[in-house]
Amino acid sequence: MLDDMFDYLEHLRERPVWQPAPAQVRARLRSPLPREGADLATLHRTFMDDVLPYAVGNAHPGFFGWVHGGGTPVGMLAEMLAAGLNANVGGRDQVPVEVERQVARWMAELFRFPQGASGIFVTGTSMANMIAVLVARRRALGLEVRDAGLASMGQGLVAYTSAAAHDCIAQAMDLTGIGRAALRLVPLDDDFRMDTAALEAAIAADVQAGLKPFFVAATAGTVDTAAIDPLRRVAAIAHANGLWFHVDGAFGAMAMLSPELAPLLDGIDAADSIAFDFHKWAQVPYDAGFVLVRDGELHRDTFAAAPRYLKREPRGMAGGSPWPCDFGPDLSRSFRALKTWFTLQAYGADRMGAAIAGTCALARYLADEVRRRPAFELLAPVALNIVCFRYKVAGEDADDFNAALVADLQEAGIAAPSLTTLRGKVAIRVAIVNHRSERRDIDAMLKGLEELAARRLAVAR
Numbered sequence: 438m439l440d441d442m443f444d445y446l447e448h449l450r451e452r453p454v455w456q457p458a459p460a461q462v463r464a465r466l467r468s469p470l471p472r473e474g475a476d477l478a479t480l481h482r483t484f485m486d487d488v489l490p491y492a493v494g495n496a497h498p499g500f501f502g503w504v505h506g507g508g509t510p511v512g513m514l515a516e517m518l519a520a521g522l523n524a525n526v527g528g529r530d531q532v533p534v535e536v537e538r539q540v541a542r543w544m545a546e547l548f549r550f551p552q553g554a555s556g557i558f559v560t561g562t563s564m565a566n567m568i569a570v571l572v573a574r575r576r577a578l579g580l581e582v583r584d585a586g587l588a589s590m591g592q593g594l595v596a597y598t599s600a601a602a603h604d605c606i607a608q609a610m611d612l613t614g615i616g617r618a619a620l621r622l623v624p625l626d627d628d629f630r631m632d633t634a635a636l637e638a639a640i641a642a643d644v645q646a647g648l649k650p651f652f653v654a655a656t657a658g659t660v661d662t663a664a665i666d667p668l669r670r671v672a673a674i675a676h677a678n679g680l681w682f683h684v685d686g687a688f689g690a691m692a693m694l695s696p697e698l699a700p701l702l703d704g705i706d707a708a709d710s711i712a713f714d715f716h717k718w719a720q721v722p723y724d725a726g727f728v729l730v731r732d733g734e735l736h737r738d739t740f741a742a743a744p745r746y747l748k749r750e751p752r753g754m755a756g757g758s759p760w761p762c763d764f765g766p767d768l769s770r771s772f773r774a775l776k777t778w779f780t781l782q783a784y785g786a787d788r789m790g791a792a793i794a795g796t797c798a799l800a801r802y803l804a805d806e807v808r809r810r811p812a813f814e815l816l817a818p819v820a821l822n823i824v825c826f827r828y829k830v831a832g833e834d835a836d837d838f839n840a841a842l843v844a845d846l847q848e849a850g851i852a853a854p855s856l857t858t859l860r861g862k863v864a865i866r867v868a869i870v871n872h873r874s875e876r877r878d879i880d881a882m883l884k885g886l887e888e889l890a891a892r893r894l895a896v897a898r
């Protein structure tokens with residue numbers, strides 16, 4: 438199994454990025470519950486034949502869709518060790534918890550957070566953002582909200598984020614009972630960043646209306662264009678108005694690992710909380726989200742509860758309080774920290790930062806190539822590692838044409854960008870996240886787009 442996975446990772450570029458699963462493969466997954474055990478070698482073969490070839494392909498250097506990390510062999514091996522140990526990292530006196538605490542301290546160091554900061558692993562930034570909303574809600578309404586709930590005391594809470602924010606911020610409003618309608622989507626400036634004058638005006642209008650502004654989420658690296666909100670300015674506005682300042686840095690926060698890029702995140706150290714993923718730009722295998730909170734006591738107060746079966750003791754295995762389960766909604770938790778701890782140590786922060794900066798250099802290369810070709814137009818400035826552009830067509834619906842072109846390219850297995858819509862225009866969106874991507878992968882994508890577009894136009898004529 439190890440040999441197969443090393444071969445797979447070594448020869449990725451020779452495979453299609455993605456291919457749809459044939460009907461007979463899907464049909465084989467419809468067999469009933471097995472009553473008897475099967476031979477492991479047979480299962481391994483089934484995995485190689487039916488599962489591995491039909492994944493989405495984000496390990497492939499030509500994968501540029503959404504925001505997916507590429508993974509590494511180091512992460513894969515650490516995942517094997519973690520699974521073998523099978524630690525439940527919800528709590529108790531054990532070194533796997535200390536490993537997680539060390540990663541939290543490293544992150545506090547990276548983001549220049551104080552000593553009392555806390556942090557835990559979660560599935561992803563969606564969950565991390567929700568935890569931040571809950572801590573901010575607890576700060577705004579006091580400890581009583583945990584018993585009384587929002588119905589009796591949460592009237593009029595309002596939160597702010599930009600119109601380019603990830604939808605999981607709105608989802609967090611929904612899941613925490615505050616409601617999507619309580620989230621103001623602040624308009625964007627010309628560079629797709631939060632318009633801070635509009636933020637100030639929105640807060641003032643809500644205060645005027647007797648509402649309770651409590652939370653603002655800035656984004657460091659938006660999904661559409663990788664724009665970075667003016668963090669220092671948003672921090673100042675949030676704190677002047679008594680709001681919690683949260684940063685959704687799902688992928689972008691990891692730019693802190695690169696001394697060249699870190700200044701772009703100026704102001705992130707003023708955040709009350711930061712949500713980010715190690716499974717995107719930091720290349721740790723899925724899943725490995727993280728939430729860092731400046732005030733660790735407030736964070737613990739938001740979740741800690743000690744039912745009788747989780748009583749803490751001064752000695753024995755029930756020692757070592759507080760436990761990770763005191764900082765989030767999960768009790769049983771996997772050892773996500775290990776693959777992150779291995780990745781950070783095996784490669785080192787500098788090399789990881791250089792890989793991240795390398796993807797931004799590739800994005801600039803792609804933007805230059807797009808500008809050089811009259812058939813294409815760039816649709817947004819390139820802030821970090823995402824390039825949005827499209828194929829110009831006369832006499833056809835450009836939106837439909839570009840959407841079809843991306844599907845053609847994905848189905849050809851050549852490269853896999855995704856789509857988004859910017860100011861009403863459908864854009865081919867190329868997010869370069871994978872450390873394996875090189876110029877030749879960008880060149881192959883552009884060549885594929887040009888050839889497939891020519892074919893489409895020939896058929897139309």
Ligand SMILES: *Cc1c(COP(=O)(O)O)cnc(C)c1O
Binds near residue numbers: 564659687688
């Ligand atoms: C990916 C992403 C998220 C969601 O993170 P998950 O790890 O998928 O839950 C949130 N915000 C931004 C800006 C993202 O890029």
